[in-house]
Amino acid sequence: MKIGFIGAGKMAEAVLSAAIEAGVCAPWDITACDIDAARRKFAEKEYGVIVTDDAAQTARTCKVLLLAVKPQDADALLREARPALTERHLLISIAAGKTLAALKKAAGGKPRLVRVMPNLALLAQEGMSVYCAAKNAKAADKHLVARLFGSAGAVLELPERHFDAVTALSGSGPAFVAYFMRALIEGARALKLPADAAALLAGQTLIGTGIYLQNTGRDTAEFIKAVASPKGTTAAGLAVLDRSDLREVVGRTLAAAAARSAELKRA
Ligand SMILES: NC(=O)c1ccc[n+]([C@@H]2O[C@H](COP(=O)([O-])OP(=O)(O)OC[C@H]3O[C@@H](n4cnc5c(N)ncnc54)[C@H](OP(=O)(O)O)[C@@H]3O)[C@@H](O)[C@H]2O)c1
Structure with a gap:
């Protein structure tokens, strides 16, 4: 399973490092896509993952995508990746405030969607990550999200209507x-x-x-x-x-x- 991290900042790094450590995925199955050359160099050197600055290319090679850019960058990025997104893609977003409906609008109706609200304690592998899945997500998608984020802390599924409270608390x-x-x-x-x-x-x-x-x-x-x-x-x-x-x-x-x-x- 190839996973593309779109945005390789501190939250993405926390998840990918814990996932590698826990054996959920191997470094050579991970692509870290970031516009910042220093972040790419760091991810390649530190974790041995594949790096790129091309989001559409990442979407072509990886059927699981973890969107980890700042919320204000998410729409432009999804527009860029959209032509490459298919029904075979699982798009996991941690962008704060980006609802499943907003993600669907930006990414098109094809990819299966899961929204996650993690927290900074991921950096200490004691994160709290809450997720909700769109109707088109499969049980296996939820299982993968639980394994990915579970490698860096606790995970809970809750309906999206609770996400404002979740955002406030954890x-x-x-x-x-x-x-x-x-x-x-x-x-x-x-x-x-x-x-x-x-x-x-x-x-x-x-x-x-x-x-x-x-x-x-x-x-x-x-x-x-x-x-x-x-x-x-x-x-x-x-x-x-x-x-x-x-x-x-x-x-x-x-x-x-x-x-x-x-x-x-x-x-
Ligand atoms: N930090 C938290 O406590 C927390 C909690 C819950 C959810 N989140 C969510 O997690 C997400 C990531 O947060 P973070 O703190 O990890 O942010 P971050 O450290 O700023 O990481 C985002 C990375 O994405 C890069 N990027 C921006 N536009 C891009 C593009 N078009 N293509 C590829 N890469 C691009 C950024 O590069 P530049 O720096 O050059 O722009 C940066 O390296 C955010 O959406 C945030 O809402 C964060």
Whole structure:
């Protein structure tokens, strides 16, 4: 199976490197198409993949295409590749805000379509990728998407109507989590903890708590209660959080991101 990555930026690199590492595809079956000569040189040297700057040629040689350019470049690129696209093509797009309907319009009705919303944690092979498939996609197409993105994290299929919420939570989420991490570091610095130590302790605490809750499926409210012994240190901190409007602020943060996602779709 030959896979063409159209756009070989950081998201494409995260997927292709993890897919090679996991044995989902071999380097010689991958074509990385990018207009940036430096990116092509890097992909060829680092991963041993075939490189080109010709999207139509990529579509002629690869029946699976992963569209990984910025959303504003997607339409022009699909127009360029369109004459080469057939019913035998599977087009997987990670372009934020590009709906299945918009992809169909730009790519023509022929290729089978799957839309994916990954996140930046793909770079640490701990990504969260959510996908939805057009009616013309086959079970094998979904399976391939799950294997490709699953080599760099978790994968979930959801109906496209949830994609604004998905974009807000897992797509933009790494920035929100980093914001909280920054607040933890600043708080620890105010307590005179050295900067390096504060960053390590904050990051490892977020990672460890996330992994534990994910692996056990434990209810977060119950977990918070279990960590906080009566009149202890955690309870003292939680009393401040409980009096704050943090949960409401987080809710508004996600709502704003989802609303922007809906807006971009219409642009
Ligand atoms: N980053 C995230 O957290 C995230 C999350 C979810 C989804 N996404 C989506 O993932 C996609 C890729 O994002 P990214 O962060 O990997 O972007 P990126 O690093 O900028 O990669 C895109 C690459 O495509 C190249 N390109 C542009 N036009 C091209 C063309 N006509 N033919 C071939 N290559 C072309 C770009 O070259 P130039 O730099 O020279 O333009 C760049 O090397 C975007 O659509 C984004 O919405 C990103």
